Amino acid sequence: MKVAISCDDLLVRDHYTELVETLGLVFEDAEIYTLVHKEKALLGTIELRKIHSTYLSHKIKDRNQLAKNSFLIPSAAKNLFIPCSVDVIINVTNGMSQGITKCEGTKLITYFYDHYYLNRKKKSLREKIFNSYISKWSMNTLAQSDEVWVPNGATKDFLKEFYKGPITVVNPPFRIDDYPVMPPTEMKFEYFAINVEDMSVDMAKNLSHFFSKYSLEYKFFGDDSHLEDMKYHKDDERFFGVKCSGELAPFLANSRAIIDVSNRAFPENALKGLSCGRPLICFESEMYKSYLGDFGVLWTKSTTESLIESIKDMNNLFHTFDRKKLHAIAVNYHETKFKADVRRRIFNDASKHSESCC
Numbered sequence: 001m002k003v004a005i006s007c008d009d010l011l012v013r014d015h016y017t018e019l020v021e022t023l024g025l026v027f028e029d030a031e032i033y034t035l036v037h038k039e040k041a042l043l044g045t046i047e048l049r050k051i052h053s054t055y056l057s058h059k060i061k062d063r064n065q066l067a068k069n070s071f072l073i074p075s076a077a078k079n080l081f082i083p084c085s086v087d088v089i090i091n092v093t094n095g096m097s098q099g100i101t102k103c104e105g106t107k108l109i110t111y112f113y114d115h116y117y118l119n120r121k122k123k124s125l126r127e128k129i130f131n132s133y134i135s136k137w138s139m140n141t142l143a144q145s146d147e148v149w150v151p152n153g154a155t156k157d158f159l160k161e162f163y164k165g166p167i168t169v170v171n172p173p174f175r176i177d178d179y180p181v182m183p184p185t186e187m188k189f190e191y192f193a194i195n196v197e198d199m200s201v202d203m204a205k206n207l208s209h210f211f212s213k214y215s216l217e218y219k220f221f222g223d224d225s226h227l228e229d230m231k232y233h234k235d236d237e238r239f240f241g242v243k244c245s246g247e248l249a250p251f252l253a254n255s256r257a258i259i260d261v262s263n264r265a266f267p268e269n270a271l272k273g274l275s276c277g278r279p280l281i282c283f284e285s286e287m288y289k290s291y292l293g294d295f296g297v298l299w300t301k302s303t304t305e306s307l308i309e310s311i312k313d314m315n316n317l318f319h320t321f322d323r324k325k326l327h328a329i330a331v332n333y334h335e336t337k338f339k340a341d342v343r344r345r346i347f348n349d350a351s352k353h354s355e356s357c358c
Helices: 015-026 063-068 070-079 125-142 153-160 201-213 225-230 245-253 268-275 286-292 304-320 323-331 335-357
Strands: 003-010 032-037 088-093 107-112 147-150 167-169 191-195 217-221 239-241 255-260 280-283 297-300
Touching: 003 015, 003 063, 015 088, 015 335, 032 070, 063 070, 063 125, 070 125, 088 335, 147 153, 153 167, 153 286, 191 201, 201 217, 201 225, 201 304, 217 245, 245 255, 245 268, 255 268, 255 304, 268 280, 268 286, 268 323, 280 286, 280 304, 297 304
Parallel strands: 003 032, 003 088, 088 107, 107 147, 147 167, 191 217, 191 255, 217 239, 255 280, 280 297
Antiparallel strands: none
16 A cells, blocks of 8 residues: 655644654655655655655745745645555645645545644735635645544534544654653752743743742743843853753753643643643643643633732642653653554555455
8 A cells, every 4th residue: 555645844843744754654655745845954754755845845935934825825736746556645734735636546634733824813915815715725625535633622623614524533643752750869840941932022021020029940941032132141041942852851850840821733842841740831722621631730811910820829739740640641642652543544444445345
């Protein structure tokens, strides 16, 4: 059985492209078809396989630019053809690549990762003009899928309104082995670890003031380029920055709790914290609740005042959580489980089809 993998873009290394890469590890001979490929942007095993892309690869440098030029996607997708020799296409999409041309007899399984291109909050005038057209095209091409996989229940509920075929929750992969539970003798739990990647400047400043007022230790982590004006100097120890898993894991494991106010398709930093055995404070959202549940998480409203009250509560609770139980939540997304699940679904289905034909 010949399998191909398709996706919206290969522009930046993040959880979306790591999912594509993981599928490539399951189907080692699969070629990749994508609307946009920025060569050498991802590194890793994904760049070692044959990648087919459209003319947009010469025009587009990032996802924001791709969204602004989304009116070009239908024609680009139509002109990228996946050959009839392919038996099954596994498409990982944020709402666009399910429209890549295929043969009628080729099975299409769409993993609907997120609706990024359909629900972008900040849209250019051009995007607004073409929004209705692109949304309709996206939903119409989704109907070409023989079945749809989704990463969580919230996305399943969203798609039920547009897609009438079978929708199955398939937990996405997370590299849990990079974030182990550390030996208790090494832990001091001295500070709160704060993910600042989606945090406003005003909120960061208010939190800094709160922590200083109550003499509580804290450290920001993640891309903090928008907070440069807050730094006392270049090597301000309050800012941990962007680190590899080898440095980030012990940093998270030694925190009292992880504060994550992000609102992304996949709560990667929150799961890193849980995997290290640390509790969370997160803004309440159905998407994140679908992944994280309630144990070990203080859900709070998306205001600084509510967040500060939750920090006060967590300061009294952080030592009460069983670290192994917190780690077990992240195990649901173990990369090995994802690979086995995909392999079982694809090859069991192929076996059933073969039996029915005979």
